[in-house]
Amino acid sequence: MADSQQDDHEREFDIRWADAAEHKEPSARARMLAARWKHDPPGPVPFRPEPDHVARRHRRSGWVSTVVVLGSVAAVILLLGYFRFTAP
Structure with a gap:
């Protein structure tokens, strides 16, 4: 009895x-998207965005985030120095 259960499990x-x-059924998501796209096909989507736009955005955001971080660190240092100086 145990051997037949093990064989069934392995099979x-x-x-x-x-x-x-020979035939593999698509997943539920694939079937849902196929049905949706049959009536309303998706529009074309570019594989990659324009390189100039991406380069400018990353360059600017890198400097902005650096200034924000350094400004925050400077503000914390000044506040800690002020409170230490005025504390009794």
């Missing part, structure tokens, strides 16, 4: 058997 989860199937 049920045999990945080679599943990969060898």
Whole structure:
């Protein structure tokens, strides 16, 4: 009895058997998207954005974030010095 249960278990989860199937059913998400796109196909989407736009945005945001971080550190140092100086 135990051998037949083990054989059933091995047969049920045999990945080679599943990969060898002639017809593979698409996932639920793939079926949903296929049905949606059949009536309303998606528009074209560029693979990559314009390189100039990306380069300018990253360059500017890098400097802005650096200034914000350094300004915050300077403000904390000044506040700690002020409170230490005025504390009794």
